[in-house]
Amino acid sequence: MKINGAQIFIESLLKEGVDTIFGYPGGAVIPIYDALYNDTRLRHILVRHEQGAVHMADGYARATGRPGVVLVTSGPGATNTVTGIATAYMDSIPIIVFTGQVPTALIGNDAFQEADIVGITRPCTKHNYLVKDVRDIARVIKEAFHIAATGRPGPVLVDLPKDILNAATEFKYPEKIELRSYQPTYEGHPGQIKRAVDTILASKRPVIYAGGGVLLSNASKELKSLAEKLNIPVTLTLMGLGGFPGTHPLFLGMLGMHGTYTANMSVTNTDCLIAIGSRFDDRVTGKIDEFAPYAKVIHIDIDPTSISKNVRVDVPIVGDVKHVLKDMLKELDNAKHSKDVLKDWHEQIAKWKDTHKLSYKQNDKIKPQHVIEKLYELTKGSAIITTEVGQNQMWAAQFYLYDSPRQFLTSGGLGTMGYGFPAAIGAQVAFPDKTVIDIAGDGSIQMNIQELATAVQHKLPVKVAILNNRFLGMVRQWQEFFYEKRYSYTCMDAAPDFVKLAEAYGAVGLRAEKPEEVVPVIKEALKVNKPVLMDFRIDREEDVYPMVPAGQPLNKMLLV
Amino acid sequence: MRHTISILVDNEFGVLSRVAGLFSGRGFNIESLCVAETLDPKVSRMTIVTRGDDQIIEQITKQLNKLVNIIKVYDLTAEEHIERELAMIKVNVSEKDRAEVLSIVDIFRAKIVDVSPKTYTIEMTGDNEKVNAMVELLKPFGIKEIAKTGKIAIARSPKAVK
């Protein structure tokens, strides 16, 4: 039986196990929306802006490990997805974005709502497609899901001209993928694995530096086994948080620009840096020539281009983190080692931990760090936390301890303000019964505030904790430290009344102005089964510490 | 250092722009680029000449390999290989210069492929140095126009890039 392209689209998604799509209709995708009408097999979350849809799919993917799916129309619908796609690309998140396109006969004619979205997104997708024949739809969708989710994951875009959605053909979903030019490497080289193990065993001051790759390959169990087996301390990147328990005695905290004193000192003094699914980003390394200067570097990554890109690596291992760690653990079974050799190292680390803990000075104002500590306590550390970008993001990384993977969702690579709220909605769609909280800034929350209507419409009880300093705080902090307090256009005094705003959308608004109001507001928010905006009026010029000024070595930290 | 990289790619629209976009987006340089279909019409071969230190060349080859439409990447520089460019040169020839231009064409084993009362068009293949040497010798006569391909290259060994 022949069915049309729109129906093939739906059947193909179902074959891929998709149950939810985030979308927004328009002329070019009406055929798909018509096919979705009364089809209860797919849940469609109607957003208020296409950027929101992409961040939701991204949040859904990060929280579940399954690819997120987006459907938008051509032209402006497609171009509105670009920031979301670039965000997912930088953090290697598997999403598939389907865009409508003008009919094939009109492509290139500057037709109404035509945009060359394949051209526009080429540099920020893992791969993309323009489908030109109804008979290719099923194969392309199969390939798109495969490419998005395997190897180093990433966003894939599929552009679907309207005429091929209306054309009909036999539906047959391909069973196999034939992509001879795409073959990711999963198994690490055994010789290299042996060398890595020998290097670790010979070291006296080893540190594991793990990143988002641990989460992407679902390898937190293996990471924990490796660290515990050899008693090696672990630091995580912003993207890696949750990949190793935040409350574990071997955890040093996050490293980098706003990393802990202990993590940055440990990495500076280590003689063996074990980089696992991390990519030596400039916010992590500080001045690159003085990063881990005494270390032999072992680097495990599925993406060969990440290895030796920024730093010289002594033992490169290309492969999937989970596979490689399993093999290393096996190799270690036969090795002789004593935990005593690291005694001095652990004593040194304990001293660093004692001298400079993460801290802040409480006064009569609400401190943002205090808000996050209370969120942590009152959710028993088990909420899914998303963040916006800026100071709020760094405090969320420092003061909430993440014990489980896929619990902390943040835009690390691109640093996209406006990410956290839609991402929280996406996570809540996936886990309706969990507490999901966006830790937000007053600036960032206004970038996708319209999605409050989405949360209300779909009864998604996400919570937003706005750390309201009426500043673009992180930029202000830089102006304070490096530009003589010249606060050029970072003051956001004309913010809306967030309580009234929440109410206008049919959500709940709460405000805390004094430290003693923080706990009651959080308790109230956690109690209501509705979306809630919490407006915490925080100490306006609170800064994030420690801070390594851009371009400085990691051990040159500004401390509280 | 200059490197000659040969790549096999899916012969599909958009692949050239993926490759070119990779170079421009990451600040790698392209000195020349040639593309044509191979025996298998589904596959094209590109020859790219680029410059960079070892680390940059390593990144270039790894990044190329990462593109989904790229089947194989070979840096021919380390191997024995043959390189050729093709140039077509339209040069002024007055009555008295004809013999001299002809002898240059002869020495370089080039060919005259078009003649007009005032010009010769010369076709010349060779490696970059040879082509440049001939251009230098022809300059005094007045070169009106020149069209050159980028470099193409093939390894000397009997095995093939596949």
Ligand SMILES: Cc1ncc(C[n+]2csc(CCOP(=O)(O)OP(=O)(O)O)c2C)c(N)n1
């Ligand atoms: C889309 C976007 N535009 C601009 C920036 C630059 N930027 C980084 S942090 C920041 C300030 C964020 O302000 P706010 O959301 O209030 O957070 P705060 O730092 O005050 O906690 C800005 C403007 C960005 N990261 N993303």
Ligand SMILES: [Mg+2]
């Ligand atoms: Mg702010």
